[in-house]
Amino acid sequence: MNGFTYIRHHTNLLKQSENSVIISAQQEKFELLPFENSIPVQPDVSAQFVTLSGVYNLSFLKARDVHNANYIIEEQIPIVRRLLSLCANKPELTEPIVEYLKLAGDVEIGFGLIDFLNELSVPLDTGVEVLPCLRILPRSYKLDLALASDITLQAYFDLSASQARLLGRYLADGTIPNHAAVMSFLAKHHKGKDFSASLRNTAISARLDHKAMVLNFKGETFAYLDNVLNREGNWIKNRNFFLWTPVN
């Protein structure tokens, strides 16, 4: 009798393990989709591509001095505050973000914004609001102005909404093709202010180096797959989140 009960429990546990293996295999299949640039073949599963190269990188906030010690770049703090105000109306998150980055080591591949906000115990609904405006990657991932949204341009250069829209249009149609042209545009709106330091974190290339794929099942989001272009020019996994996994 006991033997039978033990075998039954053990079989149930094995079934659980088998289910988790099936789920892992399914997740691996989904994780391959962004690399294959393909759309899901499963019924009811749809994909949405998101370009992230034009999103502000929180690593711009910090740098290392000659003694290899972390320090915060003060000029970047107002940019983050403006982004948090415009995107999620949460400017008060700036201080905890800065404090965390001051103490944390270098940011490496494999750390997502949702992880970061979880480290700060920020509720995920706030996290979802700031996702289109902030990302966190190694500092070498620059802000591509040609792919940036009007809100990002507005916050990054402290412009009005209409000025940011105009700058965005000029960047998109090639009227502003380089940093020098950006500087002259900004000089008209911010007399006497030097943007050369801020522009070092930016690029105008429209070359994608960071993208995400959002997967939905019957219209409900279940995964966020985040990939980056590495130094060798290959797309690699940055950080994937699965809320749940639909299994055939």
Place this chain on the structure above:
Amino acid sequence: MSSYRKPAFTLIELLVSLALSGVLIVLLNSQITNSIFTDVKIKKQNEYRLEIESVLEQLNADILSASHQPNGQKSIKFYALENKVRLHLKRFGISPNTQQLHGVEVIWKFDNSGITRSINSAEGNYRRILSSKQVNAEIERVGEKVIKLVLTNQHFTKSKLFAL
């Protein structure tokens, strides 16, 4: 005068058979008692073994869904001291109240008082005793991204590798 005697066992035969039956009953009784005792013991051991297997599966699920740190590694810290192990990890969980995804801190304890799993979140703190039996636990890093947890009690040793 003729006498008629019915065939029957003699007194000696009866006494011998009674004595043999008595010996058999005593032997069987002790066997049955031993068997029941062993059965209960095996049942408890099996239940405990299953309990440990479920606990390890649950710990694995926690580790799989742990959030990451800036260095790209999972947000897991572990402490080991004199056969006691404590694991702290941060993960995402779905709130039973709001059905919203939120971050939680999970603390696993393996020590003399058994195995407990505590959850600390903005919504409140919960503690659940998963096993109240004494367990000796050891944890070690066996690779850059693999840890090994070994649980030992008086009956068996169970170990599991966890990918970080």
